[in-house]
Amino acid sequence: KNEVEQSPQNLTAQEGEFITINCSYSVGISALHWLQQHPGGGIVSLFMLSSGKKKHGRLIATINIQEKHSSLHITASHPRDSAVYICAFLNTGNQFYFGTGTSLTVIP
Amino acid sequence: KAGVTQTPRYLIKTRGQQVTLSCSPISGHRSVSWYQQTPGQGLQFLFEYFSETQRNKGNFPGRFSGRQFSNSRSEMNVSTLELGDSALYLCASSLGAGGPWNEQFFGPGTRLTVL
Numbered sequence: 001k002n003e004v005e006q007s008p009q010n011l012t013a014q015e016g017e018f019i020t021i022n023c024s025y026s027v028g029i030s031a032l033h034w035l036q037q038h039p040g041g042g043i044v045s046l047f048m049l050s051s052g053k054k055k056h057g058r059l060i061a062t063i064n065i066q067e068k069h070s071s072l073h074i075t076a077s078h079p080r081d082s083a084v085y086i087c088a089f090l091n092t093g094n095q096f097y098f099g100t101g102t103s104l105t106v107i108p
Numbered sequence: 109k110a111g112v113t114q115t116p117r118y119l120i121k122t123r124g125q126q127v128t129l130s131c132s133p134i135s136g137h138r139s140v141s142w143y144q145q146t147p148g149q150g151l152q153f154l155f156e157y158f159s160e161t162q163r164n165k166g167n168f169p170g171r172f173s174g175r176q177f178s179n180s181r182s183e184m185n186v187s188t189l190e191l192g193d194s195a196l197y198l199c200a201s202s203l204g205a206g207g208p209w210n211e212q213f214f215g216p217g218t219r220l221t222v223l
Contacts (some may be wrong), residue, residue, distance in 0.1 A: 030209070031209055033212075039218075041145075041196050041198070041216065041217045041219070042214065042216055042217070043188050043198060043200075043214040044214065045200075045211050045212050048210070048211050051134070076202065086150075086151065088151070090209060095153075095166070095167075096153035096162055096164075096166065098150055098151040098152065098153075099150075101150065
């Protein structure tokens with residue numbers, strides 16, 4: 001049984017579209033991260049959150065602890081947003097789990 | 109400020125050999141975490157070091173070990189390499205203890221190929 005499920009697995013969007021990536025988990029968590037991985041492997045930590053909502057530029061991350069669900073939104077998507085987006089979390093036993101990632105391609 | 113650096117960037121080894129990977133954190137960061145990424149298993153947490161002590165460990169066999177030096181640089185060692193150890197090994201540093209509890213800054217990774 002997977003502790004974390006991400007959807008969709010793959011996503012293609014036109015430049016300017018609003019994008020949503022979802023992450024659902026089945027265990028109690030302490031914190032949830034959203035990571036961005038570009039081709040070549042480099043990973044950037046976008047957000048870490050344990051409640052509510054955070055915004056950075058065109059990126060917004062939300063988490064609903066009761067529903068065990070988090071979303072990453074990208075407003076006005078751009079080709080440079082093309083990457084794999086991964087959610088990851090610490091469960092209450094201090095184990096760190098990663099989602100399988102959502103591969104996003106934004107077409108000009 | 110320089111980012112997280114990892115050396116070497118690419119490495120080819122044969123089964124049965126051992127390998128040591130190095131990670132230099134951002135200046136001032138005292139926590140270093142290591143991760144393995146494979147096409148089949150995705151990203152997995154290996155371990156975290158803070159102030160030269162291992163604070164948290166993922167579910168990997170004892171062939172995977174690490175250490176941290178007084179300058180916060182960290183090394184990861186894999187002994188008796190297996191084909192399945194071929195992966196991208198990433199390290200990440202953070203300011204405080206608790207690795208994944210904090211915002212982490214990732215290095216570019218070391219791509220290990222085991223033949």
